[in-house]
Amino acid sequence: MPSPFSLSHSDKKTNARTGKLKLAHGTIDTPFFMPVATKGSVKHLALNEVSKMGVRCLISNAFIFYLRPGLSTIKKAGGIHRFMKWNHGLFTDSGGFQILDETFLVARKEEGVVLNNPFTRKQELFTPERAIQVQNALGSDVAMCLDDVPRFGEKKGKVFYAETLKRTLHWASRCASAHQNKKQLLFGISQGGTFLDLRKKGLVELNEMGFDGLALGGLAIGEPKPTMQKIVSLARKTIDKNKPLYVMGLGSPEDIIQAIANGADIFDSVFPARTARHGLALTSKGRISIKNNHYAADFSTLDENCACWVCENYTKALLHHLAKNSEESGFRFLTHHNLSFVQKTIETARIHIREGTFSSFSKDFLKKYRV
Numbered sequence: 001m002p003s004p005f006s007l008s009h010s011d012k013k014t015n016a017r018t019g020k021l022k023l024a025h026g027t028i029d030t031p032f033f034m035p036v037a038t039k040g041s042v043k044h045l046a047l048n049e050v051s052k053m054g055v056r057c058l059i060s061n062a063f064i065f066y067l068r069p070g071l072s073t074i075k076k077a078g079g080i081h082r083f084m085k086w087n088h089g090l091f092t093d094s095g096g097f098q099i100l101d102e103t104f105l106v107a108r109k110e111e112g113v114v115l116n117n118p119f120t121r122k123q124e125l126f127t128p129e130r131a132i133q134v135q136n137a138l139g140s141d142v143a144m145c146l147d148d149v150p151r152f153g154e155k156k157g158k159v160f161y162a163e164t165l166k167r168t169l170h171w172a173s174r175c176a177s178a179h180q181n182k183k184q185l186l187f188g189i190s191q192g193g194t195f196l197d198l199r200k201k202g203l204v205e206l207n208e209m210g211f212d213g214l215a216l217g218g219l220a221i222g223e224p225k226p227t228m229q230k231i232v233s234l235a236r237k238t239i240d241k242n243k244p245l246y247v248m249g250l251g252s253p254e255d256i257i258q259a260i261a262n263g264a265d266i267f268d269s270v271f272p273a274r275t276a277r278h279g280l281a282l283t284s285k286g287r288i289s290i291k292n293n294h295y296a297a298d299f300s301t302l303d304e305n306c307a308c309w310v311c312e313n314y315t316k317a318l319l320h321h322l323a324k325n326s327e328e329s330g331f332r333f334l335t336h337h338n339l340s341f342v343q344k345t346i347e348t349a350r351i352h353i354r355e356g357t358f359s360s361f362s363k364d365f366l367k368k369y370r371v
């Protein structure tokens with residue numbers, strides 16, 4: 001099987017790279033960012049505006065779709081793309097992250113996780129095979145293995161992380177055996193917390209299992225940022241060049257630019273919407289808090305270097321006023337701008353990698369974002 005990923009340019013001063021990932025719904029330039037569409041929709045935004053920004057891939061959640069609306073509805077629609085009315089790339093996360101949430105989790109076992117279905121109030125066993133069957137049936141472009149994700153804020157020691165890694169690797173092998181949809185790619189997920197030796201062990205094994213790409217899970221949840229970047233570098237050095245590297249949950253522009261410099265190719269996060277809800281705007285001059293009274297009578301555009309419709313039509317004073325009053329449209333406008341900004345930043349990074357100027361671009365960019 002030829003690799004669905006082809007590398008086109010590698011930066012000489014950093015590990016940044018550009019390439020193309022061939023999916024059933026289009027070939028996508030890497031690196032790229034996926035807005036999160038857990039239930040099939042991106043918070044505050046319509047999918048046609050997301051597509052107009054140049055976004056060519058989203059990530060939904062297979063477990064959430066499995067609960068509601070359920071596979072029979074998706075089958076009647078003709079697949080998840082037709083259900084969502086989205087004709088570009090789509091990843092589905094297996095749901096490991098949600099399953100291990102206290103709302104759902106009853107017990108983790110070797111055969112899978114026992115979970116509470118909040119809609120039927122019945123307990124059921126969700127196995128790696130089931131996670132793959134669900135994603136095969138949904139028909140996303142890329143399925144993710146079921147992984148044993150340590151819960152957010154877990155303070156347990158190395159033995160615990162070694163156990164979750166061991167289970168994640170067993171499950172990855174079962175996912176690979178269960179995968180039947182030939183049009184769909186399958187990515188493995190690395191766990192191991194912030195322990196570099198565990199990460200390395202897992203990545204070596206996953207690399208040998210023949211996945212189309214590999215993801216770093218269990219990061220961007222509060223660990224020190226230099227440690228997270230070290231793991232990205234380690235992953236890039238450990239896995240094959242022709243495997244795309246996906247850092248799950250990474251969304252702030254400065255983290256993305258650093259991870260690109262360390263060799264990462266794919267990202268997803270709710271960051272653009274979450275920052276918008278906090279009244280934060282990402283601009284070409286750095287991050288600003290639009291709620292600051294300084295902007296109450298500032299009638300300039302939000303970002304003079306941004307061509308999005310929010311920057312074309314609204315002033316900082318209006319966005320300040322909407323944010324101060326928690327107006328829904330204010331969250332929507334800031335989300336639109338912030339996602340446009342992240343999208344544009346990655347597009348610009350791709351151009352610089354191709355032209356051999358990524359190193360100076362990233363230095364200038366990170367200065368504005370005070371890293």
Ligand SMILES: [Zn+2]
Nearest residue numbers: 306308311337
């Ligand atoms: Zn804008």
